[in-house]
Every structure is written in structure tokens, then in C-alpha cells.
Amino acid sequence: MNDYELHRETLAVTHGERGQTPAPGVEDVTIPVHLSSTYSIPDVDPDADLESLDPDAGEYLYSRLSNPTRNALEHRLAALEGGTHALAFVSGTAAIAATMTAVVHPGDHIVAFEDLYGGTKTMLNRLFAERLGVDVTFVDATDTDEVEAAMRDETRLVWMETPSNPLMHLCDIEAIAAIADDWNAVFGVDNTFLSPYFQNPLSLGADVVVHSTTKYLNGHSDSIGGAVVTDRDDIMDELAFLQRVGMGSMLSPFDSYLTLRGIKTLPLRMRQHEENAMEIARFLESHDAVTRVLYPGLESHPQHDLAARQQSGFGGVLSFELDTDPDGTAAFLGHLDEFPLAVSLGGVESLIEHPATMTHSPLSQADRDTLGISDSFLRLSVGVEHVDDLLSDLDEALATV
Ligand SMILES: Cc1ncc(COP(=O)(O)O)c(C=O)c1O
Incomplete structure (x- = not known):
């Protein structure tokens, strides 16, 4: 059976890992951390193409170019997102920078969701717009017509995140994919918030x-890393050049391992994150000390129907005021x-974040007011602990409000 026909629960545990160890006679069940930075080769090859060494064909020369542990991870990432190629980067930020650099050139135009992760927005403004001569238009992508209206002949890239952080705004991936297609633009989606377990943008028409x-x-919460998955050979070639050489x-x-x-x-984790987040969202929604709760799993979320349609789960992040x-x-x-009061999300442990003084402090008070990020607005990354312990902790703290 083709591995991709297996369920994600199976792919997550086994795909890509077996048969990766170059040590003869050793059949590891889990791949070791393959630390060697360089590999001896059998003979001189005048035709070797260093940018496209194929680790699956045993082509290892130098670990920046190919590494067995990273190769195993890249196979698994591709399988989980349902793509043909994946590359693992040193951070999510590096993965985003490489993807944008692979697609746009000076003079090109990017249409992006105004509600992106702050670091991505800063990258678009300070690196692509100010230094590399790429024009960037930020739009309210909850309204697909705004995306369409911003498109131009020079638009090479459309960049979205759904749900967004911390306002939990969604955009319609399928509808925006059709727009990007009409304009011959590449459509990239940052799928960090839901993981491939709850959303697969490639299957909804995204290119990367x-x-x-x-x-x-x-x-x-013990490794920084990033990944890109795509079906497009042309994008993969550029990305491989950037990851390995550019x-x-x-x-x-070690981080790959x-x-x-x-x-x-x-x-397992995603199902528990979601179950806990749903219970906490319902509890907060019914509490007098809470003025609003933003969680796409709640019927009160303005885009609940879209979430139910394009996601297979609602995730573990929610915000409330x-x-x-x-x-x-x-x-x-x-x-x-x-x-604990901490940035980041997605770990097994619960975290709370205060956007006004943490992730969104670089924004002006006026910008935060426009977005609806008040001083009493908070974001939870709900972990996999027993939900009763989380609820009673919140309940006791809410009694002080
Ligand atoms: C949605 C999203 N994309 C990208 C990033 C950047 O990832 P990294 O911190 O791994 O560079 C973050 C970090 O918080 C994020 O929340």
C-alpha cells in the first residue's frame, strides 16, 4: 500500500523513519541522531550536482546538503501535509523567509493577510518591502473580495494564516486559492496554528x-524549527537551493530528531488540546467576568461555519477578554x-499570553485598539493536562476579577 494511503495516526508514528540508517546490518526502529557533518564518498564524480543530492539514493556528502535524520523528518512532514516535497528549516521564520525568497523578486507584489504573526509582518515590511523592493499590500482576508481587489499583474505571492493570532480570524483557503490561480500567483499558507492534523491547505488549493x-x-517546547511542504517541483528546486546553499x-x-x-x-496531542480548549472556551463564555471569547469551535464565533468546513478540528488556542x-x-x-505567562504555543503544557505587553507590544496603542487587542485581552495555548485542573485554576483566578 502507498504510505500516503495510511491514516495520519500511522504516518505520524512510522513514515520516513525506517531504512534511513546508513549503518550496514542495523535496522533501527527509531532513527538515531545522525551527527556526522561530513561523509566519505566512494570515488570522484565530475558530474555531481551538490544542490540536488538525493538522500533517498544514499547521496550524502555534507550534512548542510543532506542528513539522514533530517531526511526522515522531511519525508514525514510531506506525508502529513499530503505534499510531494518537504524541507526542514532552522526556524519557522527561516522557512517563511526562504519560501518568500523562492517566489518573489524585486518589483513583484505580495498580497498578505493583515492579521499575520507579528514576526512575519515585520519581515514583509522591513526585509521584503524596505530592502528588497517588493511591494506588499495587507488586506482583511476574512473578506475574500478584499483579496481579489488587491491583486495586480505583478502579484507573485498571496500569503495567509488561518486562524490568525491572537484574534482567531479565518480566511477561506479554497476561495483564495482560486483567486491566486486566476492571477498566476503562488498561494502560501502558514498552517502552524492547526498543524497538519486539523488542516491541510494543499488539499484546498494552496501551493505551499x-x-x-x-x-x-x-x-x-524544547526545539525551534520550521518546515515547508509543497507539490510544486519548481518551488521545491528554489527552496532546496536556498535551504542548502543560498x-x-x-x-x-538533533532538532530533526x-x-x-x-x-x-x-x-493524540491535538485531540486532547482541542477537547480541553473546547471545554475551557465554553466555561469562559458562560463566566460573568469574561466579556468575549474567540474560539472557532464555539457557535458564537463569526466564522464557525467556515472553520467546520475547512478544518477537521478547532485547535488548542483561544483568546478572551x-x-x-x-x-x-x-x-x-x-x-x-x-x-505560566509566556509567548509561544502548541506545547503539551498550557500557557497564557498578554498580547498588549508581549507579542503585540510593538504595535501602537491606536493600532491595538483598532484590532481589538485591549489591555485585558489574553491568549491561551491550552495544553493536554487534565481539564478539571485547568478549569479550577481559571475559576479561582477569575474570582479575583
Ligand atoms: C503562526 C506563526 N508562524 C511563524 C512563527 C515563527 O516561528 P519560529 O518562532 O519557529 O521562527 C510563529 C511564532 O510564534 C507563529 O506563531
């Missing part, structure tokens, strides 16, 4: 998918035991 593997894919931004063997190991439990002032918010945060 990126992940910060730092989040759900690795899942244990930027040298490939994932290390950690991520492979983390992925084995991705389906307290009915209090900054001092009340600080007191609430101080009373929590099970939710």
Missing part, C-alpha cells in the same frame, strides 16, 4: 504550506498556577 515546527509539530538554514540533526519524536504523538482594567488583569494573571 509552512509551519513553525516549534509549536504543535514538535509539541514539547541561506544554509537547514534544521540540525526531537521533531520526529514529537510528531509521533501529534494526533476580561471585564476589568490593567490592574485587574495583572491580579488575574498573578493568581494562575497552571498557566
Whole structure:
């Protein structure tokens, strides 16, 4: 049977890992961390193409170019997203930078969701627009017509994230894919928030998918990494050049190993993240001290129907607003035991984040007000702990509001 016909629960545990060890006679069940930086080769090959060494054909020369542990991870990532190619990068940021660089040139135009991860927005403004001469238009992509209206002949790339952070806005991947297609633009989706377990943008028409593997894919808050998955050979060729030669931004063997190991439990973790997040969202929605809850799994979410249609689950991140002032918010945060105040998300442990002073502090107060990020607005990354412990911790802290 073709491996891709297996269920994701099976692919997550086994795909790509067996048969990767070059040591003769050793059939590892889990791939070792293959640390060698260089490999001896049998003879001189005047025709060797260093940028496209094929690890599956045993072509190993130098670990920046190909490495068995990274190769195993890349196979698994491709299988989980349902793509033909995957590459693992040193961070999600590096994966995004390489993907954009692979597609756009000076004079080109990018249409992007205004509600992107802050680092991606800064990259688009400070690197692509200011330094590389690429025009960038940010749109409210919850309205597909705005995406269409921003398209131009020079638009080479459309870049989306859904759901967005921390406002949990969604965009319609299938509809935007059709627009990008009409304009011959590449459509990239950052799928970090849902992981390949709950959403597969390639199957909805996207050309390329990126992940910060730092989040759900690795899942244990102990590795920084990124990934790109695509079906397009032309994009893969450019990305491979950038990963191995142009930027040298490939994932290390140890982080590749950690991520492979983390992925084995991705389906189990995602189901628990979602179950806990749904219970917490319903609890917060019914609490007097909470003015609003943003979670696509709630019927009250304005894009609940779209979420139910294009996702196979609602994920583990939600945001909510307290009915209090900054001092009340600080007191609430101080009373929590099970939710450390920390950025990032997607680990097995629950975290709480205060966007106004943390992830979104670079924005002006006016911009935060426009977006609806008040001083009492909070984001939860709901972990896989017992939900009753999380609920009683929140309940006790809410009593102080
Ligand atoms: C949606 C999203 N994309 C990309 C990134 C960047 O990933 P990394 O921190 O691995 O570079 C983040 C980080 O928070 C993120 O939330």
C-alpha cells in the first residue's frame, strides 16, 4: 500500500523513519541522531550536482546538503501535509523567509493577510518591502473580495494564516486559492496554528504550506524549527537551493530528531488540546467576568461555519477578554498556577499570553485598539493536562476579577 494511503495516526508514528540508517546490518526502529557533518564518498564524480543530492539514493556528502535524520523528518512532514516535497528549516521564520525568497523578486507584489504573526509582518515590511523592493499590500482576508481587489499583474505571492493570532480570524483557503490561480500567483499558507492534523491547505488549493515546527509539530517546547511542504517541483528546486546553499538554514540533526519524536504523538496531542480548549472556551463564555471569547469551535464565533468546513478540528488556542482594567488583569494573571505567562504555543503544557505587553507590544496603542487587542485581552495555548485542573485554576483566578 502507498504510505500516503495510511491514516495520519500511522504516518505520524512510522513514515520516513525506517531504512534511513546508513549503518550496514542495523535496522533501527527509531532513527538515531545522525551527527556526522561530513561523509566519505566512494570515488570522484565530475558530474555531481551538490544542490540536488538525493538522500533517498544514499547521496550524502555534507550534512548542510543532506542528513539522514533530517531526511526522515522531511519525508514525514510531506506525508502529513499530503505534499510531494518537504524541507526542514532552522526556524519557522527561516522557512517563511526562504519560501518568500523562492517566489518573489524585486518589483513583484505580495498580497498578505493583515492579521499575520507579528514576526512575519515585520519581515514583509522591513526585509521584503524596505530592502528588497517588493511591494506588499495587507488586506482583511476574512473578506475574500478584499483579496481579489488587491491583486495586480505583478502579484507573485498571496500569503495567509488561518486562524490568525491572537484574534482567531479565518480566511477561506479554497476561495483564495482560486483567486491566486486566476492571477498566476503562488498561494502560501502558514498552517502552524492547526498543524497538519486539523488542516491541510494543499488539499484546498494552496501551493505551499509552512509551519513553525516549534509549536504543535514538535509539541514539547524544547526545539525551534520550521518546515515547508509543497507539490510544486519548481518551488521545491528554489527552496532546496536556498535551504542548502543560498541561506544554509537547514534544521540540525538533533532538532530533526526531537521533531520526529514529537510528531509521533501529534494526533493524540491535538485531540486532547482541542477537547480541553473546547471545554475551557465554553466555561469562559458562560463566566460573568469574561466579556468575549474567540474560539472557532464555539457557535458564537463569526466564522464557525467556515472553520467546520475547512478544518477537521478547532485547535488548542483561544483568546478572551476580561471585564476589568490593567490592574485587574495583572491580579488575574498573578493568581494562575497552571498557566505560566509566556509567548509561544502548541506545547503539551498550557500557557497564557498578554498580547498588549508581549507579542503585540510593538504595535501602537491606536493600532491595538483598532484590532481589538485591549489591555485585558489574553491568549491561551491550552495544553493536554487534565481539564478539571485547568478549569479550577481559571475559576479561582477569575474570582479575583
Ligand atoms: C503562526 C506563526 N508562524 C511563524 C512563527 C515563527 O516561528 P519560529 O518562532 O519557529 O521562527 C510563529 C511564532 O510564534 C507563529 O506563531
